[in-house]
Amino acid sequence: MIFRQVLRQSMVAFTGLLISVGSTTAQDRQHQQPTQPAGQTLTLDQCLQIALERNPQILIAEGQVEVAQAQTYGSYTGILPTINASVINANRTTSGDRDQILEGIVIRQVPGGTRTNYFNNIALNYTLYNGGQNWNSIRRNKQLEVNSKHNVSNAENQIASNVKMQYYNLLRAIRLKEVTDEQVKLSEEQLRRSQSMYEIGSVAKIDVLQARAQLGQVRITLLNQQKAVTQTKANLNNVMGVDVHTPINPVDPIAGNTLAMMSPMSLQEATSLAFQQNPSIQRDTGGIQAANLQTKQARGGLWPTVTAGMTYSRNGVALRDVYGNYGNNWNLGLNISVRLPILNGTQTYANIQSSHAQRMIAEETLNQTKRTTLLSIRQSLLDLETSILVTELSNENIVASEEGLRLAEERYRVGSGTLLDVFNAQVTLAGAKSNLVIAQYDYLIAQATLDQALGRK
Structure with a gap:
């Protein structure tokens, strides 16, 4: 009996403590609410x-x-200057048999076949005057x-x-x-x-x-x-x-x-x-x-417009002809042109x-x-x-x-x-x-x- 009374009093006290803490926390939160900012000077x-x-x-x-x-x-x-390079170009051509004609007379028949060409180049162009x-x-x-x-x-x-x-x-x-x-x-x-x-x-x-x-x-x-x-x-x-x-x-x-x-x-x-x-x-x-x-x-x-350019190219029937044997299979071209605008609308x-x-x-x-x-x-x-x-x-x-x-x-x-x-x-x-x-x-x-x-x- 005494134990129950003590337990009941303890529960009441604990509940009161929770209510008090909750009220205090709510008040603190109210105080922590941000205020409306005043005018900035x-x-x-x-x-x-x-x-x-x-x-x-x-x-x-x-x-x-x-x-x-x-x-x-x-x-x-x-x-x-402008520099453009073509790394690799491959062209594969297949043809059928055809007649070889000389002065209107078929002298023989040329068999068809398949041919592959590889090509790359690098070109430099520059406008000297325009x-x-x-x-x-x-x-x-x-x-x-x-x-x-x-x-x-x-x-x-x-x-x-x-x-x-x-x-x-x-x-x-x-x-x-x-x-x-x-x-x-x-x-x-x-x-x-x-x-x-x-x-x-x-x-x-x-x-x-x-x-x-x-x-x-x-x-x-x-x-x-x-x-x-x-x-x-x-x-x-x-x-x-x-x-x-x-x-x-x-x-x-x-x-x-x-x-x-x-x-x-x-x-x-x-x-x-x-x-x-x-x-x-x-x-x-x-x-x-x-x-x-x-x-x-x-x-x-x-x-007039004066332009100059230089082109270096390589070609062959196999990749090794293009990317090997650098002493062979190459061409170097130089050009200069003068264009006069006579009529362009x-x-x-x-x-x-x-x-x-x-x-x-x-x-x-x-x-x-x-x-x-x-x-x-x-x-x-x-x-x-x-x-x-x-x-x-x-x-x-x-x-x-x-x-x-x-x-x-x-x-x-x-x-x-x-x-x-x-x-x-x-x-x-x-x-x-x-x-x-x-x-x-x-x-x-x-x-x-x-x-x-x-x-x-």
Whole structure:
């Protein structure tokens, strides 16, 4: 009996221990569950590095360089000799009996038989001259390889500019959201003030309703700003070549709402730098050189082609005659030929005409690239100058708007002003702060656009 009681108590204690351990383990597992990753803080340089490593446009451009290098390597075939070897050729011929006829008279019958011949050879051929087609092909492919490298630099330049613009767009959206947050707080405070004044009979109920409507309108603006922040984050992630839902927190280069702004360079200086450094201009300039080489290559088809060759062969009726007795059963042949293209249809002249058209296209492409670059420089310099002026005016407007809001609130409090005056003052202050934010980041975006035109990453 006592033994049963002890056993029962032991089982209860053991069961309680298992429940306790299980509960503790479950709690530990809950604590070990991975948390949702917080937004990653990235500087502009870090975003640029990620984009240069992962953006598909750059990867495609780098792949095109590899293709151009392979084509350059393959073009050397034209200036190298070709060597071909036939290891073994066997020919077995069987014939029947036949009459041997002399002057229409059968003189005897030749019995049929079977004959086996073995043959091998090695041949070397080399093109001595073909109007420079082979050498111009090499030069053209080398130029195309250089152009493809300029295209990589151009892709990197464009991606860097896009990353900068999206990065600054994100910072601008965040700052504008902060301005709207301040406006929401002002509207909430004004609603509380109007409610208090209404309760003591200082203002009519319409002031409370207007304050509530104003707060609702500002909250709608805040929702739109929050949406803008989310969208610009997705745009930045897309340019960097990462998942658009990746959380990211940018580092604002504008400290304390102040941004050091320098006077932009002159148009002449910027244009000179762009024509020297812009990779798209360098690429399109190389396109003209490649078109010139294509014309020379096409004209080479009008010149004679001189080739030379040497052939060594062995033959016999048995394998030992071919792979033995090397002093016998061999032939050595040397040849040189000169071929003059008198008529080969219209292909040569079509190639020449096509190369002229390619040169015209390359020249117009370069001119258009220069015009586009010059337009971008003009617009960027104008945006820089405008942003500097707007920033100065916005700082002055903020000071005046803050004082205007203070006076409007005081006049409303003492009953000499209207609620509409307060609303207008709040809107004016928010507009001045928004204009400052927009001008500051317009300056940074204009600088990024100018850097792209100048070929600076």
